[in-house]
Amino acid sequence: MYKIKKANLLNTKAKLILLRHSKVFQIITTLSIIIYSLIIGIETHLKDGIWLYFFNTFDQLINFYFVLEISLKLYTEKNKINFFKDRWNTFDFIVVLLSLIPLSIFETIAVMRILRIFRILRLISVNGEIKKIILALQKSIPSIANIVILMFIVFYIYAILGVQFFSDLKSGLWDNFSIAMLTLFRIFTFEDWTDVMYEAMEIYPLAWIYFVSFIIINAFVIFNLFVAVIIDKISEFKDKNLEFSLKENDNHISMIIKELSQTNKEIKKLQDRIEECLEKKEKK
Amino acid sequence: MYKIKKANLLNTKAKLILLRHSKVFQIITTLSIIIYSLIIGIETHLKDGIWLYFFNTFDQLINFYFVLEISLKLYTEKNKINFFKDRWNTFDFIVVLLSLIPLSIFETIAVMRILRIFRILRLISVNGEIKKIILALQKSIPSIANIVILMFIVFYIYAILGVQFFSDLKSGLWDNFSIAMLTLFRIFTFEDWTDVMYEAMEIYPLAWIYFVSFIIINAFVIFNLFVAVIIDKISEFKDKNLEFSLKENDNHISMIIKELSQTNKEIKKLQDRIEECLEKKEKK
Amino acid sequence: MYKIKKANLLNTKAKLILLRHSKVFQIITTLSIIIYSLIIGIETHLKDGIWLYFFNTFDQLINFYFVLEISLKLYTEKNKINFFKDRWNTFDFIVVLLSLIPLSIFETIAVMRILRIFRILRLISVNGEIKKIILALQKSIPSIANIVILMFIVFYIYAILGVQFFSDLKSGLWDNFSIAMLTLFRIFTFEDWTDVMYEAMEIYPLAWIYFVSFIIINAFVIFNLFVAVIIDKISEFKDKNLEFSLKENDNHISMIIKELSQTNKEIKKLQDRIEECLEKKEKK
């Protein structure tokens, strides 16, 4: 009896594995996340009691489906460690795990809200193409990291200078280092930066040097960053292509050279042979 | 008598086909659309009764010409289905058809106005160069589609977060999901985004994290989108070029190798021949 | 005595030609334009009577120098028509000519002011490097002309739609076609575009479609224009380079093939020769 049970179990597992890798399963998961995202969007429009009850029920249903889905994925995976080696699986697992915690234990409602949002992020983990884009973004980080550091140093120095000179301004935009950094970020986006400048120029008429230089330095850095990154990526790509092309070419050419030297050797042999037999003749 | 009539008809059709493909016909059509566009522009300046009467008459004249033009095109086309296979022809046909509907049947005047505008869009359908640009734009859609989806997910999540946290703000910029999406689009264009932020920071002092992170994420995505698309297009183009160049080179090199192996064979033959006759000699 | 005079004259002309092509002459001309530009800048700070007198005198001096300079250039040029074939010379000539017209004949002072500014533009005509940039800009016009036309059509249609729907708004930003075009240009630069939108949304709650679609269409067109132009220019450049590289390679390879076929012929000859003499032997 135990054997039959086990066979049944194996049979069930095989079916589940088929289900887990079926397209239908993937589509249902994607759809359920999309519907869930839509519901969260609609929720912000309708805040009545009846709808709230419906939304809560739907929330629990989705939660239940997500638990089922991740259990299925985990169960059908042969090597449990491989499952967690994929960062996106780990991400899904943590999101589902967090949603199982009873929400009442959080003091503020804000944490609960953010947790719900994280489930929408699963839209990224179920879409292969977007996963690739995220990967491409990650790869581009090192090539711009140093430029971001340089920009940060410029921001840092200007923030300290800003606090030292403009901290007495009424607008309070330069009260301390953190606020000054925010004000500089605002100037960086060209957002009403002249309002900030004109206020400062009332006390220090030369304050425009501070603002104009900040904008020019950052624009210059960004412009060059742009050109540098593009050139760098193109050259990287081209190097590979050229290397391959050169290698191919080299292979062919070395083949030709080999063949030619072979030809020369054969001719040499021929020559020697003729010479040899001619010598014999003469001796005769 | 019937035959003569038919011959006349055929003759007329031949003339019409000539007319339809003549440059004069195309120029007249283009000019009539341009003049029509200008009149619609001038109309917004002059709103007196007399002018209105003139504009109405002109409108009917242009309508009449457009009907004639599309009829001519349709009549001179051998295969009627081919005519509608060209999307631009279908577009022209629908625009002209819609303009024949008596305007009084529309409840609001807005629909009529929009219909009239569509005729200006025919400027695109008569200009070959701009048609090409539209085609190029269409082709570029797939390469940026996924990045647009990713940006939409980011917008979606931030919109819901925005409603959940800032819906009580007086400005009403976060009242519901749709309005929050519009507010985020505004922030995306850097349009007075600090006004929105400063209002939110009065209640949540850490609200700047929300706004600054949104701007940085989108700027980062857009920057990388830009670089990726450029690199992608260049590599696409280069691959074709390199492939062609490599193929050409390969052809030449394989020709050399062939010739060389031929050389070697000939030398071998020569060698064998000499060897053979030398052996004969020795035997003698 | 007439001969000596003519010789003197010739001698003077030779000296003038030397002067005209000397570096000193070019530097003096450049410096005089720079100083002139500086004076015009300083003039806006100092508006007292004494300074005005000085500036007027200086103006006449510069005028006098410019007349001398252009006369020298024209006099030393062998073929007077060649002088005017160079657009920059024509430009200089017209600027100097216009400055000789007594200013009192202009009714408004505005024309006079603009004429004076044109002399600063001569800074471009004396700088070879900047001339090259202007030439490069001119060359880039055809590659973006059609895209500008497409953008203009989009602006045109949106302007008419704007007037038809929003002409009753209090701000008067949609009063007629010209003002609507200016308002759209403003929206195009993201300049306080939400102020315009929020006003329109009070009457038409769906007005955001108009504004957001306008921004997205134009941003999309510009983005693709950018990528297209860059790719186009790179491909143009690369084609030339590749063509050259392929041609070089082809020349070398055809040389090898030629040499090889020569080798094969020689071997053939050798073979034939041996065959021939072997036959002779056998006959013997």
Next chain:
Amino acid sequence: MYKIKKANLLNTKAKLILLRHSKVFQIITTLSIIIYSLIIGIETHLKDGIWLYFFNTFDQLINFYFVLEISLKLYTEKNKINFFKDRWNTFDFIVVLLSLIPLSIFETIAVMRILRIFRILRLISVNGEIKKIILALQKSIPSIANIVILMFIVFYIYAILGVQFFSDLKSGLWDNFSIAMLTLFRIFTFEDWTDVMYEAMEIYPLAWIYFVSFIIINAFVIFNLFVAVIIDKISEFKDKNLEFSLKENDNHISMIIKELSQTNKEIKKLQDRIEECLEKKEKK
């Protein structure tokens, strides 16, 4: 005894050289600058008496460390001139030297503040990667210098025109040349440029030509600058790559040609040899 001393000294110097090139030394220096930067940032938040005392002490400590560090670097350098040939060393030296000047001799506190900021700039001089970026930025200056000059000429002309036409406006944004330049820079960043335009249009209804043309000219110049610089850099890079690839290829091909001509010579020799012995035979 003198010898032992000298040996000790040499021993000490060797140890110091080791220390100076050790990774620990570099990390300590980097950390001390980072901590110093953080302290200066925190200082803007805490302005109490106790903290001020702590900050002053820390300032002197850092000063002391920087003097020690630069002395060590200078002492361990064999050739003192080489030390100053490295611009970054000179920069560090001047920064440290300036910080030794007693601050009380400066009339205003502003100079002192700026001097302290300069020490943060040493973060650049201790980071190899950022040094490279700065170098890359320096290299890109010549390729955009002329375009900046052209833009400056455009700014200059528009500034003078602006003062001549709009100097009477109440906002005072066109009072004199310098203020007009600042106003134009503001318009260049699209910052509330319509406010400036609408004010001017109240007096000159055609003033929009001035503003719109300024924006279009600068946008056009910048756009083309962008494309030109990118194309220029790519072509520069590609030329090198192609040159190298062509050279490699040429080397291989000339090797083949050499080998082939060698083959042909050998065959010739063979032919001659055969011919020669055949002649001998016939003579016999």
